[in-house]
Amino acid sequence: MATIFWDTKGDLLIDYLPRGQTITGEYYSDLLDRLRTAILAKRRGKITKGVLLQHDNARVHTCRLAVAAVKRNGFKVLPHPPCSPDLAPSDYFLFPNLKKELRRRHFRSDDELTTAVEGWLHEQPHGFYHNGLLALTHRWTKCIDLNGGYVEKEEVRSSSK
Known part of the structure; x- marks a missing residue:
């Protein structure tokens, strides 16, 4: 399974989940930390301008660890019905x-x-x-x-x- 974070200019971070593993709140939280690092490397100044993150309401995206990672990394989440x-x-x-x-x-x-x-x-x-x-x-x-x-x-x- 691949998780791809992207913006108007292309991919920011591609992650491949190892076979047999499932995405957990901890795994997704770590991905968001890696995403911040990737944005800093690929899109200079983007973090200071603000990052809008869009993900659905899957449990791993809304759990305590993921919400804390969003806040820690300074992202804002677009609402998603x-x-x-x-x-x-x-x-x-x-x-x-x-x-x-x-x-x-x-x-x-x-x-x-x-x-x-x-x-x-x-x-x-x-x-x-x-x-x-x-x-x-x-x-x-x-x-x-x-x-x-x-x-x-x-x-x-x-x-x-």
Whole structure:
């Protein structure tokens, strides 16, 4: 399982959960600490300007350890209605596009898969990630117009490709 933190410019941190392991509050808390370090390295000045973190309401994201890590790292969390994959950019944009790339390909090892995933993430054209997050504005507006209801399924692709 891969956890990918990304922004309008690309990936910030990619983490691969070891086989047989599950994400716990402690694991996610450590990931958020690593995310802060990655942002400091890749996006100079971003921490001081403020980081908005969007994650869903899964227990590992809302547990005491995760909430403390968000606060400790100076992040702010965007509200996320329960069970709303239509408002999660990774769910409606990043992972569907990645899955299309990996479809019908066979990998001999986890390392080969990791290389393919990271290669795809890094080769996306200028504007790809920006377009994915830009769609969030449209989706939030629709959700508000629908009084919190689901946004109909719609595909978002980069217009730069």
